[in-house]
Amino acid sequence: MKTIKELVKEVNSIIPAFKGIIDGEGRLIAGSLCKDKPPENNELYPICINDNLIYYLYCRGAIAEDTIELLKLAINSSLLNTSNKKSKVQIIKSLMDNEIDLISLEAAEELLLSKNSFTLMWIQINEDEELLNLHHVIKESFKGDGYSTVVATLQGILIFIEGHKSKEKLLSKGKSIRDTVNSELYIDLRIGISNKYSRLKDFKKYFLETKEIVELGGVFYPEEHIYFAEDLKVEKLLYAIPKELKEKIFIELFYKEIYYNIEEEMLKTISVFIDNNLSMRDTAKALFIHRNTLAYRLDKINKELGLDLRSFKDALIFKISWLLKKSVQ
């Protein structure tokens, strides 16, 4: 869908007499006002949206009636689209603040849940002074995709994504946002992506949970920047345990000097081995090492930590103890 400015420009290039659109108070919405020309040649043709928003087509001289009707239709549809977008942003802001009554909630669901479900994407940066520019970049990146509404807040940007989008698509969008912001604004960001929801009733809760994903990701995986709620379930559980209790559990169950002084190579081997579902073949390939070298390293880990990572139980113990350690730190 074309923006109203683009549409006006295009119509003007075909019908030069058509100059633009003004609102009920005479403010220019799109086009030019030709202030230097005598006003008596100006023609105004009213158009209404949602029965209450009145705009005028502003022309220099009369235009054929049929042409005006066609113009009204095209511009009406473009203005309606803009108006809906504005409403969506306002409604999402109200939902974020939990300031919406039941009747409005029903209307909001009609407007925002036409595709039955939605996902939230929360973008957070450290440099507050770049928030406005970030908003510009994100808005332009999503413009006209037909499924996203970008909402700026004082802490970051929320994107309301209508309908079902696959994890790959969301990840690809997240990467694209990050790379674009990195290269345009020279700042880094973290992105949290929520689960899929189908109701707006608990929107504030969903919003806060999406914000929390970024916090969780930062604690457990600071080297990464895009986090999915569905990947951080265990981390969320561990993070919710009070700090003192976490420390107690860690010391009682898992504490060994080795956990604090674990060699880099060993740690990477374990991490890649667990990420590759304990597959010797895939891990050796991912680490660019021979399978025998991997076997040697796993034996060494077994000797030092007392955990045979080839068994699911021991791998789970290591994973939890390692996450607890990160969480405690």
Added chain:
Amino acid sequence: MASLTLKNIKKVYSGNVTAVQDFNLEIEDKEFIVLVGPSGCGKSTTLRMIAGLEEITEGELYIEELLVNDVAPKDRDIAMVFQNYALYPHMTVYDNMAFGLKLRKTPKTEINRRVREAAKILDIEELLDRKPKALSGGQRQRVALGRAIVREPKVFLMDEPLSNLDAKLRVLMRTEIAKLHHKLQTTFIYVTHDQTEAMTMGDRIVVMKDGVIHQVDTPLNLYNYPANVFVAGFIGSPQMNFIDGRIEKEADSLYFAFKDNRIKLSGEKAKILQSKAYENKEVIMGIRPEDIHNEKAIIEKHIDCTVEGKIEVSELMGAEVYLYLKVGDQSVTARVGANTKAQPDSIVRLALDPEKIHIFDKESELAIF
């Protein structure tokens, strides 16, 4: 234009995850340097530290002799092009290139000058009024490069910018970027996991693994004189063959022996091994597929350097054939002429070029030669 110095750079994330360590590198002004290595080797982290997008945990980074560890990314005079670039769908090519400058409140006349100059360099002047959807993949990639060029930076940082393109376009854009470097005469730092990209584009290549530099050299030197088994295996396609074996002495000669095979080593190479006391020691022998020959004349010439193998698969590549063989219990790949008559399941004799043999220490995996 700028030179860069990275001194003892280290990156450690919380939780003691070391991404990069002991990174020392001098990058010359106008140099095209490529950081290459497998996924997770720290190449992107290094590039992001240069950009200022990642904090440097330890070490010093100088751009033109100025310590920039604490200089904000936007003040480092760099421009970046990343893998997942996205053009703004509703903006024209002109506006896509101008957008970053507009955000930085650059005067309109200056924006206009820079966009038109960049468009001229990239040969996309006639596309300035088009929207991204009306562009081909290659044209979009050029616009993405244009967004970086309009910054007029001292250093270009590129992180896998061609990875999302199809194979044909990737080859084309490789040449375009090399040409661009030539035109701009600016320092380029380029990250890729693709060794072919690295070999064809870089003045020098930095090979990384596990956050550590394994070798820095020109493409040709890396290929001919790899510092260790990892570099030897990573650079070159099909990759170098590695065979575990032992150095044995008979009469005055040294041999590389494995299973029932013995390869006589040339006098010069034997001398090096003797001087380093490798007699009767386990080593790894490396030989590139193109240094294994099946022509009768070469076999006769190097009769002491031949092995017998059973062909498992034969792949015709057009101008050449890749033979995948079993020599004893070792898998070996040979790259021979397309006129070979060798068929799968047949036994063939092959000669190893004695001058092209590499020997690596079994434990450290470092190259002896």
